[in-house]
Amino acid sequence: MHDGQSITTIEGLAAGENLHPVQTAFVERDGFQCGYCTSGQICSAIGMLAESRQGMPSYVTEDLMRAEAELTDVEIRERMSGNVCRCAAYPNIVAAIKQAAGIPT
Numbered sequence: 001m002h003d004g005q006s007i008t009t010i011e012g013l014a015a016g017e018n019l020h021p022v023q024t025a026f027v028e029r030d031g032f033q034c035g036y037c038t039s040g041q042i043c044s045a046i047g048m049l050a051e052s053r054q055g056m057p058s059y060v061t062e063d064l065m066r067a068e069a070e071l072t073d074v075e076i077r078e079r080m081s082g083n084v085c086r087c088a089a090y091p092n093i094v095a096a097i098k099q100a101a102g103i104p105t
């Protein structure tokens with residue numbers, strides 16, 4: 001399906017010793033416990049932040065006329081809803097995403 005397209009994995013996010021801002025936020029906000037789901041959570045967070053910036057709505061976006069969806073906790077949870085965390089680190093994952101997006105928590 002993605003023949004000829006560029007795919008970035010968790011290993012390709014950091015620039016040498018410098019973590020991607022979402023990776024840094026996950027560390028600073030304790031966005032993980034065992035780490036089993038963390039690669040997927042971080043990659044999905046980066047993708048959903050990009051989609052939000054491009055104005056793509058989710059099922060819970062209230063104002064479809066806005067150029068960029070307001071990233072409320074509900075909006076973030078919906079956009080991340082395909083990622084299951086058996087440690088239930090969800091509150092910290094939301095906090096990490098908000099920090100990476102520059103939203104006060």
Ligand code: FES
Nearest residue numbers: 033034085086087
């Ligand atoms: S941090 Fe353990 S499964 Fe998510």
